[in-house]
Amino acid sequence: MPLRFFAAFLVWLTFAASAAAAPSALDQALKAGAVPSAAGPQRTERIEAELVPMSAWAAPGSTAIVAIRQKIKPGWHTYWRNQGDSGGPTTLTWSLPAGVSPGDILWPLPERQRLQSLMNYGYSDTVFLPVPIEVTASARPGETLPLRVTAHFYVCSDEMCVPEDLDLALNLPVRDGAAPLDPRFGQLVQDVVAIAPRPAGIEARAVFADGALTLTATGGPLANAAPKWAYFFPFEGGVIDHAAVQTGERGPQGLTLNLAPGRGLSANGLKPPLTGVLSTDLGAWEISADQGAPLLGATGQGALGDGDEARASSAGSTAPADFAKAALFALLGGLILNLMPCVFPILAMKAAALSRSAHHPAEARRDGLAFLAGVLATFLLLAGALLALRAGGQALGWGFQLQSPGVVAALSLLMLAVALNLSGVFHIGSGLQGAGHGPLSRLPGAAGAFFTGVLAVVVAAPCTAPFMAFALGAALLMPWPMALAVFLMLGLGLALPYVLISLSPRLLARLPRPGAWMETLRNLLAFPMYGAALWLAWVYGRQTADALALLFGAGLMLALALWLYGRSQAASATRRLAGIAAALSMIAALGLGVLAAGAGPASSEAAASASAHLPSQPWSEAAVQAALAEGRPVLVNFTADWCVTCKINEGAALSSPRTAEAMQAANAVYLIGDWTRRDDAITAELQRHGRSGVPLYLLYQPGQAAPRILPQLLTEGTVVGALKDAAR
Amino acid sequence: MFRLLTVASASLLLLAACEQPSAAAPDKAAPAATETATPAIAGPGDMAPAFTLVDAEGVQRSLADFKGKTVVLEWTNEGCPFVKKHYSGAMQALQREAVADGVVWLTIISSAPGTQGFVEGEEATAWKAKHQAAFTHLLLDPTGEVGKRYDAKTTPDMRIIDPEGRLIFVGGIDDKPTNKVEDLQGAENFVRAALADAKAGRPVQTAFAQPYGCAIKYPETVES
Numbered sequence: 001m002p003l004r005f006f007a008a009f010l011v012w013l014t015f016a017a018s019a020a021a022a023p024s025a026l027d028q029a030l031k032a033g034a035v036p037s038a039a040g041p042q043r044t045e046r047i048e049a050e051l052v053p054m055s056a057w058a059a060p061g062s063t064a065i066v067a068i069r070q071k072i073k074p075g076w077h078t079y080w081r082n083q084g085d086s087g088g089p090t091t092l093t094w095s096l097p098a099g100v101s102p103g104d105i106l107w108p109l110p111e112r113q114r115l116q117s118l119m120n121y122g123y124s125d126t127v128f129l130p131v132p133i134e135v136t137a138s139a140r141p142g143e144t145l146p147l148r149v150t151a152h153f154y155v156c157s158d159e160m161c162v163p164e165d166l167d168l169a170l171n172l173p174v175r176d177g178a179a180p181l182d183p184r185f186g187q188l189v190q191d192v193v194a195i196a197p198r199p200a201g202i203e204a205r206a207v208f209a210d211g212a213l214t215l216t217a218t219g220g221p222l223a224n225a226a227p228k229w230a231y232f233f234p235f236e237g238g239v240i241d242h243a244a245v246q247t248g249e250r251g252p253q254g255l256t257l258n259l260a261p262g263r264g265l266s267a268n269g270l271k272p273p274l275t276g277v278l279s280t281d282l283g284a285w286e287i288s289a290d291q292g293a294p295l296l297g298a299t300g301q302g303a304l305g306d307g308d309e310a311r312a313s314s315a316g317s318t319a320p321a322d323f324a325k326a327a328l329f330a331l332l333g334g335l336i337l338n339l340m341p342c343v344f345p346i347l348a349m350k351a352a353a354l355s356r357s358a359h360h361p362a363e364a365r366r367d368g369l370a371f372l373a374g375v376l377a378t379f380l381l382l383a384g385a386l387l388a389l390r391a392g393g394q395a396l397g398w399g400f401q402l403q404s405p406g407v408v409a410a411l412s413l414l415m416l417a418v419a420l421n422l423s424g425v426f427h428i429g430s431g432l433q434g435a436g437h438g439p440l441s442r443l444p445g446a447a448g449a450f451f452t453g454v455l456a457v458v459v460a461a462p463c464t465a466p467f468m469a470f471a472l473g474a475a476l477l478m479p480w481p482m483a484l485a486v487f488l489m490l491g492l493g494l495a496l497p498y499v500l501i502s503l504s505p506r507l508l509a510r511l512p513r514p515g516a517w518m519e520t521l522r523n524l525l526a527f528p529m530y531g532a533a534l535w536l537a538w539v540y541g542r543q544t545a546d547a548l549a550l551l552f553g554a555g556l557m558l559a560l561a562l563w564l565y566g567r568s569q570a571a572s573a574t575r576r577l578a579g580i581a582a583a584l585s586m587i588a589a590l591g592l593g594v595l596a597a598g599a600g601p602a603s604s605e606a607a608a609s610a611s612a613h614l615p616s617q618p619w620s621e622a623a624v625q626a627a628l629a630e631g632r633p634v635l636v637n638f639t640a641d642w643c644v645t646c647k648i649n650e651g652a653a654l655s656s657p658r659t660a661e662a663m664q665a666a667n668a669v670y671l672i673g674d675w676t677r678r679d680d681a682i683t684a685e686l687q688r689h690g691r692s693g694v695p696l697y698l699l700y701q702p703g704q705a706a707p708r709i710l711p712q713l714l715t716e717g718t719v720v721g722a723l724k725d726a727a728r
Numbered sequence: 729m730f731r732l733l734t735v736a737s738a739s740l741l742l743l744a745a746c747e748q749p750s751a752a753a754p755d756k757a758a759p760a761a762t763e764t765a766t767p768a769i770a771g772p773g774d775m776a777p778a779f780t781l782v783d784a785e786g787v788q789r790s791l792a793d794f795k796g797k798t799v800v801l802e803w804t805n806e807g808c809p810f811v812k813k814h815y816s817g818a819m820q821a822l823q824r825e826a827v828a829d830g831v832v833w834l835t836i837i838s839s840a841p842g843t844q845g846f847v848e849g850e851e852a853t854a855w856k857a858k859h860q861a862a863f864t865h866l867l868l869d870p871t872g873e874v875g876k877r878y879d880a881k882t883t884p885d886m887r888i889i890d891p892e893g894r895l896i897f898v899g900g901i902d903d904k905p906t907n908k909v910e911d912l913q914g915a916e917n918f919v920r921a922a923l924a925d926a927k928a929g930r931p932v933q934t935a936f937a938q939p940y941g942c943a944i945k946y947p948e949t950v951e952s
Binding site: 117118155 | 771772801807809818843844849861876879881882898899905906907908935936937938940941942943946
């Protein structure tokens, strides 16, 4: 989850920086004017299809991912690679410029579409079919690759089938450097790629005897997992009876599925390997079952459903129970937020301020309700903006505002200002009479309380983002009125303790009398705020390249300005001079702050280094030979900073604990060939393996001359499986 | 403060743990629509189920009438793009060849009334001429009973029955599961091959091929 968040964050950041600089392919196509087969969506009565890029551009010598986006009319379907009992798979006929070659469709998990006694495997509503496209290293930055494809869809309803041919086009710009995700559908395509079923190191066996086909699968993600249901989608038709119920059993190492043999199997026997996708509630993976006796550890822990009904219900609307649960958790989450270091000082001060008005219950009540209104209004605003952006097709999560370095910089400075205020460097307002007052209780009455609420949510955001993103994910999948309600519950939770105290005279009376202790507490509470400011500065440092000094400069100037301002509050004699100096420093602080906010994003290298990586050494032919001579397997990763596919692989498959374990178990050496800058040795090595670009993954095994080439889209399972093989 | 932080982070962890999506998947296996799982349906080598249907002219035709002859069953639906591909001439040519060899060719429409492919009355009588077909009889199966007895799933879907009444071929007509006429070129037509095998007295080399095409519009299609 942190990784995912981090990736999304990275992506947003790069997108934000480049949105202005890099016109999307669509824009370019539009500017280019009359292109014979125009980019953009093509439509028939039943389906809309469009060729869309995952990344805003392709780097020379890289594998770009494009996708066929389909928007299918309700009641109609298109099909998976094995269509099941009727219909037919979507096929693509490419026409690409020289040096650009298409890979196979990366099929997302299909739906099971039951039609009476038939079972079809297909898609409805919106679906993306991603296709990796290899772009030659000789592609020149600045040129545009015209990608053309004729997509042949079988679009079928229960009543009829209509074949549709659509000519789709995409003009993919070639540029150097890390390509950000395409703002329109990039995130969605990346999500599809990330979860598309792929091999995961699952071992599988199939046996066909006495008219029964038994499939066992163990290891990989199935070991020690307890799936609730499992269903096998075969790649070939006729092997199983698609429409039959699949019954299964769970075991400690994996699972067993009893499949009704299809006509082809009965007529021709089992021709191994039996390949397909094993789908469970825990995930879906590609498996290849050799013929053989059932694997051990795949039975004995209870029956498995085939999840057919689960599909039907999960596709439906949000159950009231789910909504109630999400709302309850949001309320709890809001309560917990009160204890977060960013929020606590402000609220604690507010509570202290309350204790002063303890003997004016009416005033306290008004302040409490105004505070609640401020919190709710801010949550509503943030959540509304988030939902609107999502509805516009952007893949954002809660805390999205923090994905912009500018916002982070501003928040960091705000935290610093609040901390300085708590330290007593300056006071809000004109005099000293409010020495015991909180920074924000000085604004008159209800308005002050309202803005305290706003500020509480704004400063709570840095704390919400990392923790609540997960919990609020559920809300984002709900219809918008429900989602907004969940966000409001979060706000209610945040405001609740304060509101309760302010509404209850009895509780108010129990608050300690104001006194000198409040000043001490205030000064103490400044330190979490300094901490929050430092943390945000650190985040900002990760987000940007070399702009941290600007932020520090702005912070220094801000501190100076506030100190001068504080002096002017204290001594009226020097007030004018200090006031001018304060204003000047403030201007400097603002200037630096603006510069800092506008600083460019960090290169992906700097950012990627934040995630845990396997210990590695730079690649050289000599290093490979040396390791092999020691009898150790060698995993070589040819990568480049601007290669998005490489980064996805490195972020997931190559940095997981299981991969690290497998590396250690195999005593393997991990070598990285960095092709970010021109390197003739690497270029030659790539060519030797028939590649013109990165990524390229090679696994050398001692005693074998030729390395094994791993797929360009890696999964943990592929890497772990390959390492296991190499260690044998 | 530290204690508070500890409490806060512990509570958050707890919250996160509770919030794990509990992928609500009922373990109940769907009891419905299991009829196809029963192995009672005849495959290659089994005796072909008997049937009687009314043809386009209103005459009753039984499988038993054709005992001693090789019989081809062809499920069709004139609105189906996969059928249209074969009716671009290839299917008619195959019908002509087979009938000339003494084979009885029965084309069956199992579409329910009101669904794609269903015909009755004059439309049924005119079907053969309209499509320049060369089959022996056009049989109407509006209840879908015969189609289901043979487990016909798609159009086209083919069966060949030998003179003894045994199924010698079941399934798809060729190995190019598309609706494109150009794919007829170079496709291996399993029905033509099986008829040739049968004529020469050889065992049929490909006795089953995965059928492809449009789902047969059985009556339930309308109800659901």
